[in-house]
Amino acid sequence: MAGNRSLNAAAKAKQDEFYTQMPDIAQELKHYKRHFKGKVVLCNCDDPFESNFFKFFALNFNAWGLKKLICTCFDGSSIVGRELNLFNYDEQPTSERKAYKVELTEVSDVNGDGATDLLDVKEILKSNPPVLLSGNGDFRSDECIELLKEADIVVTNPPFSLFREFVAQLIEYDKKFLIIGNQNAITYKEIFPLIRNNQLWLGYKSGDMAFTVPDSYEPRATRYWVDESGQKWRSMGNICWYTNLDHKKRHEELDLYKTYSPEEYPKYDNYDAIEVGRVADIPMDYEGYMGVPIIFLDKYNPEQFEIYGATESEGKGFSNGLWSSQSGVSQPVTRGDTALQANIHQTQESLDCSMTQEIQRSTERANMQESLFETSIVGMIKNAEGKIMAKLRMLG
Secondary structure: OHHHHHHHHHHHHHOOOOEEOHHHHHHHHHHHHHHOOOOEEEEOOOOOOOOHHHHHHHHOOOOOOOOEEEEEOOOOOOOOOOOOOOOOHHHOOHHHOOOEEEEEOOOOOOOOOOOOOHHHHHHHHHHOOOEEOOOOOOOOOHHHHHHHHHOOEEEEOOOHHHHHHHHHHHHHOOOEEEEEEEHHHHHOOOOHHHHHOOOOEEEEEEEEEEEEEOOOOOOOOOOEEEOOOOOEEEEEEEEEEEEOOOOHHHHOOOOOOEOOOOOOOOEEOOEOOEEOOOHHHOEOOOOOEEEEOHHHHHHOOOOOEEEEEEOHHHOOOOOOOOEOHHHOOOOOOEOOOOOOOOOOOOOHHHHHHHOOOOOOOHHHHHHOHHHHHHHHHHHHHHOOOOOEEEEEOOOO
């Protein structure tokens, strides 16, 4: 099957196995609890052996009132059984493992210790063992699509190299979702229109995040370390959550205090919009179109602003008519300045190398979250020429 081959090739070539940590999952998911009662949750890139997404929902199955939890995995996981040896797969060589699905419809106190935890999940799955899939667990396969149709909400960390296809499938089948992705995806031609049309938006967390990776991953000069247990880690400073689940932060009004003046806010030579270099500098009294940094999306309130488009350099037609094609220059230019900034479509390698600060433990990440967020976002925007054209709606 071509899809299976491409997923396998992507995993090998792009090194797409990044395992999300429980603190990062819990910190984000706590903002969406109200959406999950009575719902079927699908984690379709998640082997229970190593997936903290599976553990989170199994542990919170009753507290969140889930109807059902489904997890599917891609065969040949690199760290099978290291985190949670629920099944007796340790008798099989890893290379012989097959893709399977795990389904939970209840989590009860099976062992009678007065609490429901992963020990109970292990006992439950002994009587309701994982079911082998006929294919290799590709989320695009027929059997995985059937599971997707059954689900209400998809929560996972999909392969970054297949992010476009993953989101397209979620939209096609009209699913609610909360997924992890690279911030570069904001300007993908397949993703930005969804953001502009309020079909997809950012979650709470953006910025730095660390992941465990398989032993096969080669050491790197930056953002890589091995902890005292021998576990390899990678971190990236341009990670965010993408969702279509509503959350409180999305409706927080951005406080504006500056007033417009032509001197402080020059108009682009080639776009019918003014330049606003920082989100904090958005003028409260300007009713036209404004070019703002991509970090604006983290503050975006659909009741306060309208996302109108993006620069033509991000995609043909993205400017929604604001670009002057006669200029022949797609990057935004002010006052004849042709010293244009670098394109936002950098490789993951170049982005990683630009960030030199390493986070050694998840607890340190939590303590440093605010400063890392500001540093990583501003650093990426500084090296990007992409702008979001936001039209301020004057309220009241």
